[in-house]
Structure formats: structure tokens, C-alpha cells
Amino acid sequence: MLEWVPIVTRYIVVKDSKGKIIEARYTLTIADHEDTIDADDLGSAESWKRWPGAVGVHDKPMREVLAIIVQDQAQRRAQTVAAPYWSGDNLVMPGPDLLERGYGEKFSVAEEVAELLRIAERNPKLALIMGFSYGAPYVEPLDRQPFWVHSSGVSSKGKTTGLLAAASLHGRPGKRGINRPWNASGNGVTLFLGKLAIMPAFLDELHMAGFTPPQLKRTVHTTCDGSDRFTSSRKRKLSESPAWYGVLFSTGNYSVTGVCPHAEIAVRVVEIPTPITLTPEDAKRAKKLAIENYGWWTPVPREAMRLALAHAEDLIGIPEDGGTAGRVVENLALGVAGAYFLGGKELADAALSAARELLAVQVEELREEGVKPSERLLEEIRQAVVSRPNKFPTAGRYSDWVRDHHANHGLAIEGFADGDRVQILTRSMARIATDAGLDNYRIALRELRDGGLLKVGSEKGERLRKKIGLAGQKFDVYEVVLSSESEKTTGNTGNTGNHEGISAGHSGAETVPGLWPVPGPTGNREPEPGNHTAASAEATPQVADAPSPVPGSRFPVPGSRSGKLDVPAPCAAGDGLSSWHRDGIPLHANCDPPAVVPVQEEIPPADPPRSTRAQRAEPRADRGEQLARFARAIEQSGRFPGAAERDVSAALTVFSASLDGLAWGPSAGTTGQWLFEKLEAQYGNVPVLGTPPNQPDLGEGLVTRFDFVDQAADVGAAEWVASWDVNGQFLGPLGGLELGTGEPEHVDGGMFLARYDRKALKLPGYARLTEDLDVWPGCTVPGGQWVPNPVAEYLLMRYGAVEFAERWVWPEHRRWLALWGSRVTAARTALMARDDLPSRMALVALKQMYAKFLGGWLNSGPSKNNYNRTNTLRPDWMHATHAQARMNAFRALGKTDPQPFCVSTDTAYFLLPAGADVTALDVGLQVSGQVGKWKRAELAHAGETGTIKRNNRTRESTIAAEVSKGRASGVVALVHDLHARREERAGVR
Numbered sequence: 006m007l008e009w010v011p012i013v014t015r016y017i018v019v020k021d022s023k024g025k026i027i028e029a030r031y032t033l034t035i036a037d038h039e040d041t042i043d044a045d046d047l048g049s050a051e052s053w054k055r056w057p058g059a060v061g062v063h064d065k066p067m068r069e070v071l072a073i074i075v076q077d078q079a080q081r082r083a084q085t086v087a088a089p090y091w092s093g094d095n096l097v098m099p100g101p102d103l104l105e106r107g108y109g110e111k112f113s114v115a116e117e118v119a120e121l122l123r124i125a126e127r128n129p130k131l132a133l134i135m136g137f138s139y140g141a142p143y144v145e146p147l148d149r150q151p152f153w154v155h156s157s158g159v160s161s162k163g164k165t166t167g168l169l170a171a172a173s174l175h176g177r178p179g180k181r182g183i184n185r186p187w188n189a190s191g192n193g194v195t196l197f198l199g200k201l202a203i204m205p206a207f208l209d210e211l212h213m214a215g216f217t218p219p220q221l222k223r224t225v226h227t228t229c230d231g232s233d234r235f236t237s238s239r240k241r242k243l244s245e246s247p248a249w250y251g252v253l254f255s256t257g258n259y260s261v262t263g264v265c266p267h268a269e270i271a272v273r274v275v276e277i278p279t280p281i282t283l284t285p286e287d288a289k290r291a292k293k294l295a296i297e298n299y300g301w302w303t304p305v306p307r308e309a310m311r312l313a314l315a316h317a318e319d320l321i322g323i324p325e326d327g328g329t330a331g332r333v334v335e336n337l338a339l340g341v342a343g344a345y346f347l348g349g350k351e352l353a354d355a356a357l358s359a360a361r362e363l364l365a366v367q368v369e370e371l372r373e374e375g376v377k378p379s380e381r382l383l384e385e386i387r388q389a390v391v392s393r394p395n396k397f398p399t400a401g402r403y404s405d406w407v408r409d410h411h412a413n414h415g416l417a418i419e420g421f422a423d424g425d426r427v428q429i430l431t432r433s434m435a436r437i438a439t440d441a442g443l444d445n446y447r448i449a450l451r452e453l454r455d456g457g458l459l460k461v462g463s464e465k466g467e468r469l470r471k472k473i474g475l476a477g478q479k480f481d482v483y484e485v486v487l488s489s490e491s492e493k494t495t496g497n498t499g500n501t502g503n504h505e506g507i508s509a510g511h512s513g514a515e516t517v518p519g520l521w522p523v524p525g526p527t528g529n530r531e532p533e534p535g536n537h538t539a540a541s542a543e544a545t546p547q548v549a550d551a552p553s554p555v556p557g558s559r560f561p562v563p564g565s566r567s568g569k570l571d572v573p574a575p576c577a578a579g580d581g582l583s584s585w586h587r588d589g590i591p592l593h594a595n596c597d598p599p600a601v602v603p604v605q606e607e608i609p610p611a612d613p614p615r616s617t618r619a620q621r622a623e624p625r626a627d628r629g630e631q632l633a634r635f636a637r638a639i640e641q642s643g644r645f646p647g648a649a650e651r652d653v654s655a656a657l658t659v660f661s662a663s664l665d666g667l668a669w670g671p672s673a674g675t676t677g678q679w680l681f682e683k684l685e686a687q688y689g690n691v692p693v694l695g696t697p698p699n700q701p702d703l704g705e706g707l708v709t710r711f712d713f714v715d716q717a718a719d720v721g722a723a724e725w726v727a728s729w730d731v732n733g734q735f736l737g738p739l740g741g742l743e744l745g746t747g748e749p750e751h752v753d754g755g756m757f758l759a760r761y762d763r764k765a766l767k768l769p770g771y772a773r774l775t776e777d778l779d780v781w782p783g784c785t786v787p788g789g790q791w792v793p794n795p796v797a798e799y800l801l802m803r804y805g806a807v808e809f810a811e812r813w814v815w816p817e818h819r820r821w822l823a824l825w826g827s828r829v830t831a832a833r834t835a836l837m838a839r840d841d842l843p844s845r846m847a848l849v850a851l852k853q854m855y856a857k858f859l860g861g862w863l864n865s866g867p868s869k870n871n872y873n874r875t876n877t878l879r880p881d882w883m884h885a886t887h888a889q890a891r892m893n894a895f896r897a898l899g900k901t902d903p904q905p906f907c908v909s910t911d912t913a914y915f916l917l918p919a920g921a922d923v924t925a926l927d928v929g930l931q932v933s934g935q936v937g938k939w940k941r942a943e944l945a946h947a948g949e950t951g952t953i954k955r956n957n958r959t960r961e962s963t964i965a966a967e968v969s970k971g972r973a974s975g976v977v978a979l980v981h982d983l984h985a986r987r988e989e990r991a992g993v994r
Contacts, residue, residue: 815881
């Protein structure tokens with residue numbers, strides 16, 4: 006019996022925020038067998054059975070004796086805290102067996118970690134994410150609020166790569182390591198975070214959690230406010246769960262700030278849209294390096310991090326209005342400061358550029374969404390009136406309707422609009438408030454009342470609604486004034502003093518040379534941050550540079566031995582400075598602060614910019630010129646007749662912010678060219694193109710259009726004609742499309758077999774057919790004609806064997822427009838997620854830009870008025886893009902049922918029989934908002950007579966007549982007219 010006495014070898018505790026023990030566990034050794042038991046399980050016989058040879062544990066008195074023995078020993082042992090915590094400048098980590106899976110594991114090769122940091126330097130968003138990961142453990146000791154870093158966007162754009170790279174600092178990443186899926190409830194997440202204490206969490210694929218918007222909002226609030234919960238037992242005993250103070254890294258296809266567009270979410274979530282990495286090569290390599298090298302995080306003194314954070318906030322620049330945007334800057338600063346300690350000035354500069362870009366977008370979104378509930382509600386009311394004008398008739402129009410129809414049925418309204426005044430039916434206000442993201446709109450109504458923008462129903466203002474009489478009826482309404490007198494006087498331009506730059510001291514996304522390194526822990530900072538000049542630099546003591554641990558290397562740790570990353574040894578007693586430094590700031594907390602030396606009287610000149618190519622990316626016009634050009638583009642679209650100047654101005658700001666400050670050029674095509682040059686200047690992976698090469702001699706002619714009409718189609722047997730459009734047709738192929746560079750080569754033709762020769766046609770170039778071949782029944786390419794290689798490849802797969810008379814190919818090639826396309830696609834996705842008027846205008850302008858650039862600018866050479874005199878005068882690029890987009894469409898159409906009877910550019914037309922459910926049309930196309938996918942477009946009656954307008958002439962026709970003549974353009978024009986007529990009859994227009 007005495008051999009079965011438990012010996013306590015470790016007393017493990019979990020404490021709350023006040024240091025009180027809320028959980029306890031004991032590691033026990035009994036008869037040479039060691040295991041751990043919870044304090045709550047000491048009275049359970051089943052728990053004791055884990056030790057072999059359990060004696061008498063079925064008897065309650067024996068279990069009580071065992072519990073007393075264990076508790077008595079535990080009180081005389083030192084406590085082992087089960088979660089990481091800070092003790093002064095030292096981060097105390099428990100044993101690996103007490104940490105969550107993967108945390109604290111180490112295996113790193115210095116050279117490969119250095120390569121990962123170099124990749125991050127040329128991918129600013131990745132640099133910022135890794136900086137956040139480095140700074141995450143400092144959230145609690147520096148008394149900052151926890152927050153999320155959420156990477157959002159389409160798949161295969163670097164989200165998981167960024168998550169793995171960030172996780173690799175703290176332990177083993179991957180699915181069986183630190184990274185976890187978002188397959189959890191809200192309460193489960195908070196309990197998991199409580200076990201991490203101050204360490205960052207890494208959760209992938211947010212959609213797996215299945216949160217509704219209210220649940221997502223609650224989860225953000227709970228996790229960012231400490232993640233601790235108060236619970237009550239059956240005996241009404243209050244208990245508190247462990248708290249968490251860190252950074253939660255998340256990924257997902259949808260945007261958190263898009264689902265919850267509220268100021269309180271914006272200060273808790275740093276949203277980083279894709280692409281995270283700018284090239285597939287960098288993404289693949291970074292992912293491999295992160296998985297193979299992990300656990301290399303080493304701390305710096307808390308005071309050093311505090312100074313770095315303050316310095317980073319100065320560099321980013323707090324906006325003039327401060328407030329919510331100021332808290333966003335505080336979050337971003339952690340990523341910039343962390344990047345500095347992680348990889349030095351180069352990595353910090355990259356993170357800084359990404360932080361400024363994110364801040365510019367966030368500030369603009371906050372201004373548009375409105376920070377106060379009243380601002381958000383007022384803007385949503387404006388959008389409701391603009392987007393649903395038939396739901397807000399004037400009082401006179403409504404009275405006329407009732408008089409003419411002797412009833413009010415058939416006119417579903419939400420209120421009455423007359424100029425700046427809108428009377429909203431009380432039953433409709435809930436919907437509008439929900440669209441604005443307001444759970445309780447009465448708070449917003451009271452704010453509007455106090456600001457004089459809500460006309461109340463009583464003199465004292467107790468009653469927010471009022472009753473009106475109209476057309477013999479009584480209505481309960483909220484009467485809202487859409488603009489105040491001051492807005493009418495000033496034109497409601499808002500704060501336009503600083504849209505281009507974030508702060509007076511730092512404009513745009515350029516780095517400010519000479520401001521890093523951060524002053525040492527004992528350095529003095531300027532009393533008025535944000536306006537760094539040469540004079541202020543003189544007044545700031547600088548830290549003496551220390552020798553690099555590895556000559557010529559920027560990696561901030563010593564070299565490797567035995568293939569693993571070495572941890573620097575602590576300072577020797579009396580050494581005064583650490584043996585290893587990061588630009589003058591010691592790595593270890595047990596080292597003295599670095600020496601501070603006075604600044605020389607002569608300040609050396611700032612470092613020159615890395616590349617003079619950036620000069621070509623400067624805007625070519627001031628704000629006034631851009632606005633005039635942008636307004637013309639909006640007017641020419643015909644989508645926003647009579648648009649107010651302030652809305653157009655706001656749309657230009659949104660457009661510019663969505664593309665990293667891009668200016669609007671003299672035309673949409675020029676703007677696309679400016680974006681290409683901007684990316685060329687910013688990133689080394691978009692090399693400068695030389696003189697455009699000579700184009701191949703296609704003397705026999707080139708076929709690039711593949712419109713057709715099936716003249717055998719039985720229109721008489723159909724009731725409906727329906728069309729589907731491709732979203733962003735030309736953007737879709739850019740990510741994987743190889744485009745030529747250098748001079749093309751002429752090669753012989755011959756017989757090609759799909760099984761063996763398909764790869765040869767993936768090179769950029771052209772092929773000339775020897776015989777007539779059908780791309781689609783009714784769409785024939787004559788023999789002797791040239792086709793771009795994407796068409797040649799499609800024909801090869803269609804027929805299995807094709808003979809080509811001759812070919813032109815570019816042996817040198819790369820994906821020249823991949824980065825351009827990814828930036829435009831990301832901007833398109835972000836703008837489509839928002840429904841405010843400026844964003845809709847900006848989206849129209851963006852579509853004009855990419856359609857003009859890809860649809861004509863690349864080919865606007867001498868035969869096209871010679872508009873394009875730049876290095877993107879590449880007709881071959883345009884031909885390849887168009888051909889690949891259209892062949893992708895034909896591949897998708899080959900799987901539909903029924904088959905289309907007409908295709909024109911990016912639209913396919915289908916004949917549907919009588920009785921087809923027009924509310925749920927489905928022909929087998931993948932309907933999605935993503936580029937390259939499809940959307941339902943127009944619906945018309947097949948047998949009606951319509952009007953075709955062309956060249957200032959009109960003629961009557963039918964679908965059957967246009968099909969019999971083989972006129973695709975006639976079918977397009979007629980379906981458009983018949984669709985408009987059907988909508989007008991239905992009261993949609």
C-alpha cells in the first residue's frame with residue numbers, strides 16, 4: 006500500500022487577470038508511472054485508474070486521503086504557470102508539454118530564414134503580416150488592445166502563405182502544428198485563446214465557422230476585449246475563464262470589415278486583401294521555407310519595442326481627424342515595429358508601405374461608412390432613395406396614382422421624397438437601418454434629431470415619428486433632412502485637405518529615408534511627432550551601429566551550426582552590451598540598454614531612393630485635372646445621369662485608394678498604362694520593358710473574333726431568349742497567361758497531335774491553319790488564316806489532330822500582366838462588395854480602365870491613331886488575352902444544356918422552351934461574381950417584334966429573322982430592346 010503513494014512532481018496552475026488561481030493540475034508519480042490529473046478529478050475513481058496497480062480508489066474515503074496527500078505536497082512546491090507570461094523584460098515559457106500544439110517547437114536554418122525575409126521585403130503585405138507576428142506577444146505588456154489580422158480574398162493569392170510565415174516564428178506551422186481551422190464556435194474560440202494567454206493564434210478559412218454577421222461581430226468584440234468569460238455554477242459561484250491578449254491571425258474568402266462595416270470593427274480588425282504575395286514563385290517558395298523553418302522568434306526589451314511602436318506611429322502618420330483612424334494606426338504600428346526588429350530597415354520599409362496603403366483605404370471607408378450611427382443611417386437613406394427611386398415617389402406623384410387607380414395597391418413604397426426631405430415609413434426604417442449595420446436605429450434617430458436633421462412629431466422632441474395625411478390616408482413616418490444648411494453652403498465636400506497623404510509629415514506610400522533605426526531605450530523623442538525634418542533629426546540622439554553578426558547579411562541572428570539556428574548567448578556579466586544587436590537595440594532583456602552617442606553636427610544626406618523608376622509613377626495631373634477627366638468618363642458611361650460633383654469627387658478618391666493612389670489619366674486606356682508603370686516602379690518583379698519588338702508578318706490575315714449565330718436554331722419552338730455574361734472576361738486569363746518578350750521567331754508547321762504537342766501551343770504566338778475548322782458549329786475559321794495560340798490549342802483539343810502551315814512563337818516569355826490583373830481584380834472585388842454611390846461609380850471607372858487597356862490600348866499603334874507610344878504597344882498581348890478569354894468561354898459553353906444559339910463577345914444567348922422557370926434560370930454555367938465566371942444578363946420573349954437602332958436608323962425585326970440572316974449583332978440589339986420593354990412593362994424601369 007505504501008508503494009502506491011502519489012508524489013507530486015509539478016504543480017500546474019492557470020491564473021486569471023488578477024493572479025488568482027482558476028485552474029490547477031498536478032503531475033504525479035506513482036510506482037514509477039507519471040501522469041497529470043486535474044484538481045477537479047481528484048475525487049474521481051476513473052481518473053486514478055490511469056496509474057497501474059490502483060489500490061482502494063473505489064472507496065471514497067481512500068480518494069479523500071489521496072486528495073489530501075496531493076494538495077498538501079502541492080502547497081509546498083513552486084507553481085508552474087501553464088501559459089506564457091511576462092516577468093519584467095523576460096518572457097517566461099512553460100514546458101512544451103503545457104503549450105498548445107506546435108508552440109515552442111524549434112528547427113530553423115539561418116540561411117533559409119534569411120531568404121524568407123528577403124522574399125517578404127519584396128512583398129510588402131507579407132512583411133507587415135510577419136511584423137504583426139513578431140509584435141504579437143507585446144500586446145499585453147505594452148497595454149494595447151488585442152486585434153485581428155485578417156487576410157481576405159479569393160483563393161491561391163497568398164493568404165495561407167502569409168499565415169504559415171507568421172506562424173513559423175512561434176513554432177511548427179501547418180495543419181498539425183500551430184495553424185488551426187476556423188471550425189469552432191464563438192465560445193470555443195475564446196476558451197482556446199485563453200490557453201494561449203499572450204501568444205498569437207492562427208486560424209484558417211473563416212467561412213468554416215459559419216458565423217452570421219451578428220455572431221461574427223460578437224466574436225470580434227469578445228476576442229479583442231480579453232476573451233475572458235464570467236460563468237456561474239449551479240451554486241451561483243462566479244468563475245472567470247483565462248484571458249487572452251495578443252493578435253489573432255485569420256484568413257477567409259470574405260471580408261470581416263465588409264460583413265461588419267462598423268467603426269468598432271475597423272479598430273479591431275486589420276483587413277489585408279489579397280494578393281499577399283505578388284508572384285506565384287514567391288508564394289510557393291515562402292510557403293516551403295515557412296514550413297521547414299520554425300520557432301525562431303527572440304524577444305527584445307519591452308522599452309525598445311515601446312519606442313519602436315511610437316516611432317512607427319509617427320512614420321505611418323495619424324490622420325488629422327484622429328479618433329477611430331488613430332486606433333487603426335496603433336494596430337498597424339505593431340506590424341511595422343515588429344518588422345523592424347525581425348529584419349531591419351529593409352523589412353520595416355516594406356511593411357511601412359503596406360501599412361500606409363491599408364490606412365488610406367481604411368480612412369476612406371470610415372469616412373464613407375460614417376463613424377457615428379447617425380452618419381451611417383443618413384448615408385444609407387441617401388443610397389436607398391438613389392437606388393430605389395420608384396420606392397420613394399413625391400407626395401404629388403403618389404396622390405396622382407391613388408386618384409387615377411382609386412386605390413393604393415400596386416405601388417409598394419418605402420416613403421416619400423421631395424428634394425432634401427425624405428419621409429420614411431416607420432415600417433421601412435428597420436430595413437434601411439439593417440442595411441446600414443445598425444441594431445438599434447433609435448440611437449441614430451436621436452442623434453439626427455439633436456443635429457436638426459430629423460423633424461420630430463412634437464415640440465419637445467419626445468416623439469421621433471410624426472403622422473402625415475396624404476391622399477386620404479394617414480402615415481407614420483420619420484422625416485429626415487438629407488443635408489444640413491452648412492453642407493448646402495459648402496457643397497458638402499467633407500475633409501478634402503489631406504486625401505492624398507496620410508499626414509502632413511508623411512504623404513503617399515513612399516518611405517522616409519533616414520528615420521530608421523529607432524532611437525534606443527534611453528533616447529529622447531520629439532515632443533511633437535509626425536513632422537520629421539532635418540532639424541528634428543538633429544535633435545534626436547541616435548544609437549551607435551553594432552557590427553552585423555554575419556558580414557553582409559541582414560539576418561539579425563548569428564550564423565548556423567549543425568544545420569540549425571543558434572540562439573544568441575546571454576550577455577556576459579559586466580559586458581554592458583549584448584553580443585548581438587539589431588541596429589543598436591539589444592536582443593535580450595538581461596542586457597543593459599545600448600549606449601547612446603550624440604549626433605554629429607553635420608547630418609549626412611539621406612539615402613538616395615532605391616530606384617529612379619518610381620519617378621515615372623508620379624501622377625501626371627493635379628486633382629482638378631483628374632476630376633474633370635474622371636467626370637467625363639463617368640458621364641460617358643451613361644450610368645449616372647446628373648451625378649453631383651461631390652459624388653464624382655468621392656468616387657475618384659475611392660478609385661484612387663483602391664489602386665494604391667493611382668491617378669486618373671487623360672483616358673481610361675492611359676490610366677491602365679499608368680498602373681502598369683506604377684507597378685513597374687514599385688516592384689522589381691515587373692521589369693522595365695524595352696522597345697516593343699517587331700510584330701510577326703501575318704500577311705494572310707488574323708482571326709480574333711468568334712461571334713456566331715446558329716442559323717438552324719428553331720426559334721419558333723422557344724418562348725424565351727436568355728443571355729449570360731462573363732464577369733471581367735479579359736481579367737480572368739491574366740494570372741496564368743504567358744506573354745512574349747524579345748523578338749518572335751518563325752517556325753515551320755506540321756501535324757500536331759493533342760496527346761504530344763499541346764505544350765508547344767502554350768507558348769505565346771500564332772499558328773496558320775491549312776483547312777477550315779469549326780471553333781463551334783456555325784463559327785468557322787477558314788484555312789489559310791492565322792489564329793493566336795490559345796485558339797490553336799483549343800482546336801487541337803477539339804479535333805485531336807490539327808495541321809498548321811506555319812507558326813510564329815516567342816521563345817522568351819513571362820506572365821507580364823499577372824500582377825496588373827491581380828491588382829485590378831482585387832480592386833474590383835473590393836468595390837463590388839460595397840453598394841454606396843461613390844463605390845459604384847468607381848467600379849464603372851475601373852471597368853472602363855481595364856476594358857480599354859486590354860481591349861484597345863495594347864493595339865493602339867500606327868494603324869489605330871497611334872495613341873499608345875509606350876512599351877505596352879503589344880498587339881500580340883491583346884490578341885492572346887482576347888483569344889484565351891473567349892476559348893475559356895467556349896470550354897464552359899460546351900457543358901451547357903441547352904447549347905447557345907448565339908455568342909457575341911462576352912455574352913451567350915439561349916433559347917428556352919415554354920414553361921421555363923424564369924425566376925431560377927440554370928443552363929449549367931457557373932454563376933459567381935468572380936472574374937471569368939458568369940452572371941445572368943437579359944431575358945426577352947422569343948416571338949416579339951422589337952426595334953434595332955443602328956447608325957441613326959431604326960428597323961423592326963424579330964429574333965427568328967435575325968437568326969435566319971446569321972446576324973449576331975442583330976440578335977444582341979434585339980434582345981436588349983425586348984428585355985428593356987419587358988422590364989418596363991413589369992414596372993422595373
